[in-house]
Amino acid sequence: MAYHKYVHPLDLSEAFETDSAIYSDSADSDELDCPDPQSMSCQCDMHDIKLELSSHPHSMRQVVNIIIAVERLKHIKNMSSGKFCDEELLGFILENVIEERLVKPLNETPIYSKTSLTLQCTICDKYKKTMVQSNKLSDEPLHLKAVTLSAGAMQYKVQFSMSTFVSSATQKEAQPVCLGISNSNLYLACTQLDGSSPVLILKEASGSVNTIKAGDPNDSLLFFRKETGTRYNTFESVKYPGWFISTAFDDWEKVEMNQMPTTRTTNFTLEDQKRI
The missing domain is CATH 2.80.10.50 (Trefoil (Acidic Fibroblast Growth Factor, subunit A))
Structure with missing residues (x-):
């Protein structure tokens, strides 16, 4: 079954600012392998997903959303051999990551x-x-x-x-x-x-x-x-x-x-x- 690695750039300064607020909720969960804080990339070996820290600026909201998505991915129960196809990943994102929002029409006539x-x-x-x-x-x-x-x-x-x-x-x-x-x-x-x-x-x-x-x-x-x-x-x-x-x-x-x-x-x- 074909699968792909998914890479998301993450800004170093913002990532370390969120260190005290975002943490893993399981002692057995995979941790980010970042031995050198000044290095430009960090490998997360969980489920063949790679997070890459870069010097490109991102908003704090984007950083938090990425970390939340990774934490949720760690707890998927129905994955075999730690690998999944594009359709399975898309289904997971639609069900767990993307937030539902109520859109109200503008200029509604009372x-x-x-x-x-x-x-x-x-x-x-x-x-x-x-x-x-x-x-x-x-x-x-x-x-x-x-x-x-x-x-x-x-x-x-x-x-x-x-x-x-x-x-x-x-x-x-x-x-x-x-x-x-x-x-x-x-x-x-x-x-x-x-x-x-x-x-x-x-x-x-x-x-x-x-x-x-x-x-x-x-x-x-x-x-x-x-x-x-x-x-x-x-x-x-x-x-x-x-x-x-x-x-x-x-x-x-x-x-x-x-x-x-x-x-x-x-x-x-x-x-x-x-x-x-």
Whole structure:
């Protein structure tokens, strides 16, 4: 049966640096025959495998892998007369030496799936201003404003249905949500108009919002809700990272998208909560 000697060059300086970390686990195992540390080759007589030390540089990882492979070769039980063919060696390497690695596809498009948890609530900023809807009789597009409401005007609060989502991709420490206006098909959406900076609009959902992924018509409806401190929440656009829902200090100003840092507030509380 034909067989071959297998030679692997090994750097002297790195080999001796690993001497204290790598050792044989059997008193009867073959040792490397290296009487002269300064010589350029060392013979390992185990199973006709020859290790050769050379002055060519190799990484420490390569050195350790070689020694581990040799140690494993010493314990093969099914070899006859200490010799084996190419196919047997290849089979051993595939089964014992080569490490299995899980390869994850790059640039995987996250898929957001709606859960059964939907929370009905109103939203106030940290200055106790409540989100209300703009006058439907005005000529400007529908939008939200932040207003300090008196006790007799609470009916103007916007009721939100905040639906939660889970994602197939690794998430930051935040919960993907959609903020819909209760009893309507309107949602808060972060989008770009004519290439401008992202803006906050009220948008009608296109079809089902049970599953959303990047590039879908409804991908602008998703926000990362993150709890800050003990009671505040921030809402960051999923489609435009770094852009947050914000309000101004003064009353009757529009609710808009802003980057951090900003003089506007991005901290909100959820009031009148009820699971639906």
